[in-house]
Amino acid sequence: MKNLLKAIKISIFCLIALFIFEDEAIAQECNFRLSGIIYDGTNQQILAGATVSILGTDKIAITNKSGLYRFSKLCAGTYRIKITHVGCVPLEANLVVNSADLTNQSFNLLHSTEQLSEVLVSSKYDSDVNSIKSSLTVEEMQKLKGGTLGEMLKQLSGVSVLQTGSTVFKPVIHGLHSQRVLILNNGVRQEGQQWGAEHAPEIDPLVASRLTVIKGAGALRYGSDAIGGAVLVEPRSLDIDTGLRVELNSIYSSNNRMGLFNSIIEQGIKTKNSAWAWRSHLTYKRGGNARTPDYWLHNTGVQELNYSLHAGYQRDNTKADIYFSAFNTKIGIFWGAHIGNLTDLENAIKNKTPLFNIDEFDYQIGRPSQEVSHYLIKAKLTQELSKYRRINFVLSHQENFRKEFDRALIDNNPELDLNLGTTTADINFETDRFSNTNQQFGFTVQRQANVWSGSRFFLPNYTNLLLGLYGIRKWDSNDLQFEAGLRYDYRSLEVFRNQNGQNFQIDRQFNNLSSSFAINYVPNNNVSWLNNFSLAWRPPHVNELYVNGLHHGTANFEIGDPSLNSEISLKYTSQLNYQWNKDTYFDLTLYTNYIQNFINLVPVLPATLTLRGAFPTFQFKQADALLSGSDFTFNTALNQSISYRLKASVLIPRNLESRSWLQQMPAPQIDQEISWYFSPGKKGNYISTNALWVARQRFIPDNFIDYLAPPGEYLLFNLNFATDLRLMKTPVSLGASVFNLFNVRYRDYMNRFRYFSDEVGTNVVIRLKINI
Amino acid sequence: MLKKYIIGMWCIALSVSAISCKKASMANNESEHQAINRIEMLFKQGGTTVSTIVAEDPDGDGGNPPSRIDNINLDINKIYDVEVKFFNISNGVTKDLSSTILQQAKQHEVYFIISGLTLPVEKKDKDDNGFPIGLISQWKTGNAVGKGTVLLKLMHKPLVKGANDDPNKGHSDIAINYTLNVK
Known part of the structure; x- marks a missing residue:
């Protein structure tokens, strides 16, 4: 009987496969x-919690406890679908949806213990569907290449x-x-000198094929302080099926001649019962002075x-990477922006153009400057203990070197030289059963040491020991999906000071319990309503406790407070x-x-008096604060080749203690884009223009x-073009963008150098990508 | 099988604390080491120093405020040759930074901004471009008795220094307000 069923299923599949090659006509219904x-x-048992996605669309369905997936409001046509389930080999198949209004198609997934999987190291570290997140699309990633991580992420x-x-x-x-x-x-918590407002993340965005932002404390597995x-x-x-693949990217930016x-x-290499794959990446970039x-x-x-x-x-049953x-x-x-004191700052502000500047292009980088290096080594071992249980072990070490060069009076050494070393071991145990639950728990131990040298004190030496214990459970019932997580962190901080030759040590301990709970209501495939509640703690960072000094590049004297307690969020x-059809949807986030x-x-x-x-x-x-706001995205297609997208966000940053607002918070903004896809069906061939409007920030502290x-509102226009070509059978992607098309003169409230200069003017970026 | 893995991983996890031990406990002295923390103004007449005005902040920026800023007391109808000296005193070692500033004379200029009374100051030294430095200057007091202030500024302005720069050009390495008495 079972075999008969299987035979029927295979026949249906073959029939459908035949249809694919026979008819690709697209109906409009x-x-x-x-x-x-x-x-x-x-074993032919049903698989709950498998993800079924229709490639090239945003449609995703998760199988319920009966193993059932559903999609509705599909247009007629051919779709390529991908089915994934933890521990199984992902399956891709073509499907035709036409004439009949209900297409029924079931699939068998092979468990990865039965066969070598296609994917050695999964690209997705956070498999939960229940956190509120947004990712850059492949086209957006390509369009933004050449920018820093921060510049790319701000598109979301x-x-x-x-x-x-x-x-x-x-x-x-x-x-x-x-x-x-x-x-x-790549699955490891970046441990750099992130406390500083002028310290950018030490990551090359070109290592990523995907950039995702989780809004809120949805990443309990990796820490509660975020x-x-x-x-x-x-x-x-x-991928082990890759063969040898080479991708070359070349980018030129006109504004700073970068x-x-x-x-x-x-390359992926497969033998009879083992497989291995490797990848190397190299990026070099050099740019000169920017121009307003x-x-x-x-x-x-x-x-x-x-x-x-x-x-x-x-x-x-073992995977290692x-x-x-x-x-x-x-x-x-x-x-x-390099000022000596408050008078210099006032003088700089008084002048519309910078007082201390050389109005010429140059590639040379002199003082003041920063030199930052970050090295990460990570080893991961995954052992399948049984079909549905596995253990992951991750060991990593990071070394961060940060040198800040300010003013050389005696020697050429940096004024501030920080070295942060972090070693982390993480054990994670995962189970996913046929039933509708998936759970994981784990243990993290981290040891960190920061050592400073140089001639200007800012942040003391410290060691940090972190122990974290967490458990996350997911389950679903019909239209509802649940996820609950609990994490306990113990942090022991030892701070070493030397004031005028007097050495002393300060010890502090923090115990924090964090939790999150999410309910996702999916009544049908058009609507999903995700609710996330989280309670998270962040112990004060060393700089907030013990900083004492002049901040590099700003005329601010910053003083820490050793009595600060953990923040509780x-x-x-x-x-x-809500999704009407493939191209029309909106996404409203309230928080x-x-x-x-x-x-x-x-x-x-009073002000700090110095020589x-x-x-x-x-x-x-410390003060109690309430940050509320909303993000909104709307997308629609006017016809097959023209689409429109609107993104808006607003944040109301309330300081509950002073009954006023918090400073340095982003102003409301609206970004609208119209794209023309000049070869239908190909997302990589388009011309688009977008208009970004940023309001003047009105939420500023009363007596600050x-x-x-805050500078006034501004409106910027950008232009983008991209096309996929073949040059002598080699796939080539060519792209060009013009940022700040009309060379608008503006300043932004979130730029700490808004006191000194305008933002950069028009920038033409040309991108070339070749796949060999 | 499971037991073996867990034990192995525990051992590595526990050894983590031994891997990243750096000498964090050997802390650097937090008092600023390379900044100018002592300034002397030598007022001379006929080559002889008649008065030394000291401004001092031993622990550098922050911490305690400057521990000493002397008043400048001058006599009426006198010509003073003034030499400004900059020092760094750290761990008992005194370094004269005036020579460094002189070496980098094309990047520096000393200003004396006098308010409250009239006191002409003429800078006597020049850099290789023929622009004023101000480490050596001549002050002429008039016949009026009075009180005022002197703002001593050492401005750092590499590549942009000119002949008659505004005292605000560049950024301030030093800015000290002295009380001035002319008797």
Whole structure:
């Protein structure tokens, strides 16, 4: 009987396959439904929690406890669908949906223990569907290549950047940044000097094939302190079926005359019962001074050399991979922003153009500047213990070197030299059964040591020991999917000080319990309503506790407060997604984040008096805050080749204690785009234009001593073009973009150098990608 | 099987604490080491120093405010040759940074901004481009008794220094306000 059923299924599949080659006509009716059951190919038991996605669309269905998946409102046509399930070999198949209004198609998935999988190292580290996230599409990734990680991520609604001049970009998620945003580089928590507002993430975005932002504390597995959210930098999967593949990227930016070269070489090798694959990546870029519409910005050059090597091996039930990456950059800090004291700052603000500048192009990077290196080595071992249980073990070490060059009076050494070393071991145990549950729990131990040298104290030496224990469980019942997570963290901090030759040590311990709960309501395939509640704790960072010094490049004197307590964030996020058809959908995210003991840098009196003059003084203080806001995306197609997209975001940053607003929060913005796809069906061939409008920030603290009021609103136009070609049978992607098309003169509230200069003017970027 | 793995991984996890041990406990002295933390203004008459005005901040920027800023007391109707000296004193070692500033004279200029009374100051030294430096200057007091202030500024302005720069050009390495008494 079973065999008969199987034979019928195979026949249906073959018939459908025949249809695919017979008829590709597209009907305009979009009322068709598709459903079926996903089975485990080895024992024919049903598979719950399998993901069925229609490639090239946003449609995704998760099988329920009966193994059933459903899609509705499909247009007639041929679809390629992909089915994935934890521990199974992903399956792709072509399907025709036409005439009949219900297409029934079931599939068998083979378990990966039965056969070598196609994918050695999965590109997805966060497999949960229940966190509120958004990713850049392949086209967006290609369009933004050449920019920094922060510049790329700000294309996502709800994400903005905190800038320091034209060279340093930090991602800001729902108004929060730095220590409150966790960055996962290939599954490893990036441990750099993220506390500094002018410290950009030490990651080359070109290692990633996918960039995802999780809005809110949805990444419990990786830590509880990311109360703002997480950024996932995910390289492409290491595939054993790849053969030898070479990708070359070359990018030129006109504004700062930046050239970038990038190569990716990968290969998969399969033998009878084992397989391995490797990939290497290399990026070199060099740019000179940037230019505003009216003048060059002296000493704003950038140099970068990044490389990585990833290799994976599989035999029987064991998978292992090792990843090494290096990031090296040298960044110039704009001369005109290098001020000695408050008087210099006031003078700089008074002048419409920078007082201290050389209005010429130059590639040279002099003082002040930053030199940053980050090295990561990671080894991962996955052992299948049985068909549905596996254990993952990840060991990683990171070394971060940061040198800040300010002013050489005695020698040429950096004024501030920081070295942060972090070793992490993570054990994760996962089970997924036929039933409708999936669970994982794990244990993390991390040891960190920071050592400073140089002639200017800013951040003391410290060691940090972190122990984390977490458990996450997912289950579903009909239209509802649930996820609950709990995490406990113990952090022991030892700080070593030396004041005028007097050595002393300060010890602090933090115990934090974090949790998250999500309900996703999916009544049909048009609507999904995801609700996420999270409670997260962030212990104060060393700089917030013990900083004492002048901040590089700003005229701020910053003072820490050793008595600070952990921040506690209680966040509710709701995401409603409604999809009329393939191209028309909206996505509305509403959030409210109550943060008790929000740590904030507030101005205090009197100013700090030094032999260099007076400096405005800021101290880290705590206040309860409420950050509420909304992100909205709407997409529609006017016809087969023209589409329109709108993205908007607004944030209301309330300081509950002072009954006023929080400073340095992103202003509301609206981004509209019209795209013309000139060869139908090919997403890679288009011309688009977008208009970005950013409002003047009106939510500013009442009695805040800011040197300059927030700049006015601005409207920027950008132009993009991309096409896929074949040059002598080699696939080539050619792209061009014009940013700030009309050379608009503007300043942005989120740029810390808005006191000193305008933002950069028109920038023409040309991109070439060759696949060999 | 499972037991073997868990034990093995535990061992590696526990050894983590031993891997990344750096000498964090050997902390650097937090007092600023390379900044100018002592300034002397030598007021001379006929080659003889008649008064040394000291400004000092031993622990550098922050921490304690400058511990000493002397008043400048001058006599009426006198010509003073003034020499400004910059020092770094760290761990008991005194480094004279005036020579460094002189070496980098094309990047530096000293200003004396006097308010409250009239006191002409003429800079006597010039860099290789013929632009004023201000480490050596001549002050002429008038016949009026009075009180005022002197703002001493050392401006750093590599590549942009000119002949008659505004005192605000560049960025301030030093900015000290002295009380001035002319008796």
